[in-house]
Amino acid sequence: MAKKAKHMKLATYLIQNGYLTVEQAQEVMQEQEVPGEKRKERFGRIAVKKGFISEDKLNQAVLKKEREEFGY
Numbered sequence: 001m002a003k004k005a006k007h008m009k010l011a012t013y014l015i016q017n018g019y020l021t022v023e024q025a026q027e028v029m030q031e032q033e034v035p036g037e038k039r040k041e042r043f044g045r046i047a048v049k050k051g052f053i054s055e056d057k058l059n060q061a062v063l064k065k066e067r068e069e070f071g072y
Contacts, residue, residue: 024052
């Protein structure tokens with residue numbers, strides 16, 4: 001059985017694998033923290049909306065991350 005990788009936040013994974021810069025990730029996280037909002041918008045959705053990553057690249061990255069973490 002494959003060794004499971006430690007769970008990693010999406011932002012960290014995207015930075016470490018060259019999909020986003022630290023600055024882009026920080027900008028996305030700042031937008032997530034909207035005062036008065038009950039629910040935060042998803043990190044990936046904001047990154048796509050800002051044009052930092054395409055939806056296709058995001059989906060590929062999420063799938064790759066899950067495969068590495070959960071071994072499937």
